[in-house]
Amino acid sequence: MISGLDDVIAAETALSDVDGIAGRLVIRGQPLGQIAGRLSYEDVVSLLLSDLVPDLSQGAALGAARMDVFTRIAPVMDQLARLDLYDGMRAGIAFMPDGVKVDDLLRLIAAPAVLTPLMIRLQAGQAPVAPDVALGHAADCLAMLGREDEGGALARALDTYLVAVCDHGLNASTFAARVVASTRAGLTSSILAGLGALKGPLHGGAPGPVIAMLDAIAADGDARAWLKREVAQGGRLMGFGHRIYRTRDPRADALKAAVRQLGCSAKSAERLAFAEQVEQTALAVLRAEKPGRVLETNVEFYTALLLEAVGFPPDAFTCVFAMGRVSGWVAHALEQQATGRLIRPQSRYVGPVYAQAR
Ligand code: ACO
Numbered sequence: 001m002i003s004g005l006d007d008v009i010a011a012e013t014a015l016s017d018v019d020g021i022a023g024r025l026v027i028r029g030q031p032l033g034q035i036a037g038r039l040s041y042e043d044v045v046s047l048l049l050s051d052l053v054p055d056l057s058q059g060a061a062l063g064a065a066r067m068d069v070f071t072r073i074a075p076v077m078d079q080l081a082r083l084d085l086y087d088g089m090r091a092g093i094a095f096m097p098d099g100v101k102v103d104d105l106l107r108l109i110a111a112p113a114v115l116t117p118l119m120i121r122l123q124a125g126q127a128p129v130a131p132d133v134a135l136g137h138a139a140d141c142l143a144m145l146g147r148e149d150e151g152g153a154l155a156r157a158l159d160t161y162l163v164a165v166c167d168h169g170l171n172a173s174t175f176a177a178r179v180v181a182s183t184r185a186g187l188t189s190s191i192l193a194g195l196g197a198l199k200g201p202l203h204g205g206a207p208g209p210v211i212a213m214l215d216a217i218a219a220d221g222d223a224r225a226w227l228k229r230e231v232a233q234g235g236r237l238m239g240f241g242h243r244i245y246r247t248r249d250p251r252a253d254a255l256k257a258a259v260r261q262l263g264c265s266a267k268s269a270e271r272l273a274f275a276e277q278v279e280q281t282a283l284a285v286l287r288a289e290k291p292g293r294v295l296e297t298n299v300e301f302y303t304a305l306l307l308e309a310v311g312f313p314p315d316a317f318t319c320v321f322a323m324g325r326v327s328g329w330v331a332h333a334l335e336q337q338a339t340g341r342l343i344r345p346q347s348r349y350v351g352p353v354y355a356q357a358r
Contacts, residue, residue: 006243010170011175011335011336013169013170013332013335014051015027015028015048015167015328015331015332015335016028016167016169017169018168018244018245020244020245020246020247021246021247022247023249025168027044027047027048027166028050030047032164032250032251032254033250035047035163036160036163036164036254036258037156037160037163037254037257040136040137040159040163041137041163041166041324041327042060042061042062042136044162044166044327045109045166045327048166048167048328048330048331049105049327049330049331049334052334053102055102056102060106060109061106062109062113062137063133063135063137064103064106065103065106065109065110066110066133066137067131067133068103068107069092069107069110069111069114069115069131070114070118070128070131072095072096073092073095073118076095077122079091080092080115080119080122081119081122084315085116085119085120085123085316085319086199086315086318088115088122089112089115089119089195089319089322090192090196090199093108093111093112093192094192096108096111096188097188098186098187098188099187100187104187105330105334108188108191108330109326109327111326112320112322112326113137113140113141113144113323114141114144115319116312116316116320116322117129117141117142117144117145117146118144119316119319120312120313121144121145121146126146128144129143129144129145130144131143131144136155136159137159138155138158138159138162139152139155141158141323142154142155142158142310142311145311147311153261153262154311156261157258157262157306157309157310158306158310158320160254161255161258161303161310161320161324162323162324163324164251164255164299165251165299165321165324165325166324166327167325167327167328167331168328169244172198172200173193173197173198173203173204173325174325174328174329174332175197176193176194176196176197177190177191177193177194177329177332177333178190178332178335179193179343180192180193181333181334181336181337182337182341182342182343183342184337187330187333187334190330190333191326191329191330191333194325194326194329198318198321198322198325199318201238202236204318204321204325205318206238206239206298206300207238207239207300207301207307207317207321208314208315208317208318210238210301210304210305211304211308211314212238212314213237213238213239213278214271214274214275214278217278218274223277223278223281223282224284224285227281227282228285228289231285231286231289232289237285237286239297239298239300239301239302239303240282240283240286240295240296240298241293241296241298242296242298245298246294247294248296249296249297249298249299251299251302252297252298252299252301252302255299255305255306256302256305258306259302259306259309260272262306262309262310268309271305275301275302275305279297279301283297303317304317307320
């Protein structure tokens with residue numbers, strides 16, 4: 001059975017290494033724990049693009065790129081506002097021209113961070129807020145959202161999140177982006193392919209449903225019974241399980257630490273404590289109900305808590321994921337293009353045999 005390409009190595013990359021047995025993620029030679037919460041997203045963009053884009057300065061200048069995106073989107077804002085959040089963001093990115101200069105790459109990397117707060121505000125009937133080029137990428141995204149952030153704690157948490165999800169081996173959306181890059185269709189097309197794959201609930205669409213799951217369990221009042229019922233009915237517990245990790249996803253702990261550092265209100269401390277209880281109960285239920293399978297917490301469980309605490313609505317969570325992952329897609333697309341090789345696997349025909357008339 002080859003339906004999920006499990007264990008197939010389909011690319012060589014110098015960008016990130018996922019060790020699913022040890023539970024380790026390394027970005028350009030640096031373990032996640034050494035960069036998440038320590039380097040800014042801008043620095044990690046430079047790290048990912050180093051070698052691939054030689055004339056890129058340290059701490060990629062994303063401010064000017066955000067302003068460029070905002071200016072290009074301004075004439076079509078009203079049309080985007082009619083779409084739902086994710087589709088509006090994706091449609092906005094389709095307006096970004098293809099190109100191979102540094103400015104073209106940075107514009108694509110900056111685009112989700114402009115379009116996400118813009119779409120949230122437009123849908124709430126609020127006026128858009130233009131970027132402030134002097135701010136850091138995460139801080140400006142929150143400013144465009146109109147979120148108060150005295151002391152910058154929320155921006156630091158968002159920055160940690162963006163770094164934690166910037167790249168992750170040959171995940172489904174990165175693979176999609178590389179396939180399109182291999183056809184030489186251009187970077188915008190590659191990013192749109194990545195965005196298409198990310199949307200699904202088995203990939204980047206999971207964190208919104210994590211909040212729905214937590215709310216349903218809180219309303220029910222009996223976590224164990226709710227979770228058992230869900231698994232017995234063939235449902236998947238959102239935020240658990242992974243194709244590669246056979247242990248806890250290292251990003252889950254980086255994000256949990258960031259949520260904890262936020263401290264904030266008694267309400268968010270209560271929410272975190274509740275989520276931790278649900279997590280432990282879910283792991284126990286999964287061990288009992290799926291004994292042959294190692295199902296651990298994945299990145300999406302604490303993503304949901306972090307993005308909720310930072311103030312994003314659940315239907316924007318996948319857009320925020322794209323905000324971080326877009327740098328990985330761009331880097332992989334450039335890496336793939338440099339190979340000059342079209343990705344074109346084969347299929348095995350298993351349909352009816354055509355008997356040729358004599
Ligand atoms: N809850 C309950 N059962 C699960 C879960 C889950 N979260 N994940 C896998 N299983 C079960 C499957 O039902 C299957 O059971 P069966 O053998 O009795 O039929 C078994 O575990 C194996 O499942 P597969 O589909 O082979 O596992 P796969 O490696 O393809 O799945 C995936 C990985 C898609 C992430 C899966 O674990 C899942 O659906 N999780 C929930 C959604 C989620 O959290 N997605 C985010 C992933 S992280 C990311 O993409 C950034």
